[in-house]
Amino acid sequence: MTIRTLIEDFANKLSSLMEGQALDRARNAVESALGVGARRRGRPPKAASAAIAVIGRKKRKKGPKQLCPVPGCKNPAAPVFGMVCSKHKDLPKAQIKKYREARRAKKLKAK
Ligand SMILES: [Zn+2]
Structure with missing residues (x-):
């Protein structure tokens, strides 16, 4: 095994690790935005209420x-x-x- 393959191996592992984290973060963001998968009940998370506010503002657009x-x-x-x-x-x-x-x-x- 050369140093080069070692580095490449490490880089691959790192990138797949980061991809996994990014995916996790993206999924968390989506879940919290939709209010799905939130362990808490009651008030929707901030992201979701912000999204709802944006949607509501769009819907309430004056004619x-x-x-x-x-x-x-x-x-x-x-x-x-x-x-x-x-x-x-x-x-x-x-x-x-x-x-x-x-x-x-x-x-x-x-x-
Ligand atoms: Zn008039």
Whole structure:
């Protein structure tokens, strides 16, 4: 046996050892992320809740910006004004409702 083969043998052993460790670590990360294999019950591990938070944030993505229902108005509607724009926030609610219904009817027809 030469020194070269000895070193190669050692390197192979080391790399397989590290691979095994990496695999173990990867599996642990996945398990803890999924909350599977966790020995503790109750609250999910931090990784899992973080993942859930990310997924939840994605799901909660807001749709297209809502516009003020007043015809011809291109301003974005704001919830603080009752989903009309700041310019039309003083319009009577009944009027806004009519505009809203008209807009909805138009949208449905367009489909
Ligand atoms: Zn408006």
